[in-house]
Amino acid sequence: MGEGTTAMGGFVTAALGFPAVLFSFLLIVVIGYWLLALFGAFDLDEFDGGDGLLAGFGGVPLSLSLSLLIAFTWFASLAGTVLLDDLELSTPSRIGLGVGVLAVALVLGTLGTRVIVVPLRRVFGPAKEPSRRDFVGRAAVIRTSSVTHDFGQAEVAAADGSTAIVDVRQAGEGNLTAGSRVVLYDYDSEREFFWVESLDI
Numbered sequence: 001m002g003e004g005t006t007a008m009g010g011f012v013t014a015a016l017g018f019p020a021v022l023f024s025f026l027l028i029v030v031i032g033y034w035l036l037a038l039f040g041a042f043d044l045d046e047f048d049g050g051d052g053l054l055a056g057f058g059g060v061p062l063s064l065s066l067s068l069l070i071a072f073t074w075f076a077s078l079a080g081t082v083l084l085d086d087l088e089l090s091t092p093s094r095i096g097l098g099v100g101v102l103a104v105a106l107v108l109g110t111l112g113t114r115v116i117v118v119p120l121r122r123v124f125g126p127a128k129e130p131s132r133r134d135f136v137g138r139a140a141v142i143r144t145s146s147v148t149h150d151f152g153q154a155e156v157a158a159a160d161g162s163t164a165i166v167d168v169r170q171a172g173e174g175n176l177t178a179g180s181r182v183v184l185y186d187y188d189s190e191r192e193f194f195w196v197e198s199l200d201i
Contacts, residue, residue: 013085018095019102020081023074030067037063060117068116073109080105132192134158135166135184139199142168147176147196154182154196167193174198 015024080101084094140156143165147154152168168184170176182196 014078014082017081017085018098019105020074020078022102023070023077023105026070027074030070033063034067060120064120065113065117068113069109071109072112073105076108076112077101077105132166132189132194133187135164135194136187138184140166140168140182140184140194140196142176142178142180142182142196145178147174147180147182152176152196154184154194156184168196169193170197171195 014020081098084097084101087097089097135156135158138156140154142152142154144151144153146152147168147170149169149171152170153165154168155163155165157163166184168182169188176182176196176198181199183199184194185197186195187193188195
């Protein structure tokens with residue numbers, strides 16, 4: 001019991017020592033923030049400020065990236081504070097080295113945050129705007145009586161399962177009629193139609 005109490009007392013002393021104390025209080029705020037969010041006290045989007053604040057750490061929401069930064073920096077500064085306490089320095093030296101530990105902790109905290117954030121970019125990054133070019137390479141079914149060099153339409157399914165009717169054209173001679181299966185192999189962005197080729201054997 002005595003050793004446990006001593007260890008806890010040492011931890012509290014280090015957490016309240018400079019420079020760890022700067023981030024100890026911030027960490028308490030972060031923990032309180034996520035507890036309130038967990039119990040639905042507020043909407044996380046309200047504190048992320050919209051898309052304009054999402055680019056600080058590669059597209060990850062501000063609340064998450066700042067929480068990670070504070071947590072990593074606190075841990076690094078706590079470790080540095082413990083090392084400084086073991087050195088038994090004079091007050092001026094303690095303050096000077098504490099400032100150095102603070103700077104190192106900020107660097108390490110930023111690096112640690114980026115290591116975690118990079119894999120999360122795909123999850124939180126802005127969604128790709130849909131484009132007609134996304135249909136290139138997909139199979140489609142002809143819905144008009146025929147397809148020529150200047151006429152034709154086909155129905156194509158998007159990746160999400162939705163379907164669309166698109167204008168299609170055939171470069172060469174062929175007998176593409178209603179119900180024929182084709183592949184959209186190219187898109188003419190100026191005239192807004194797809195070039196197709198038969199998939200039927």
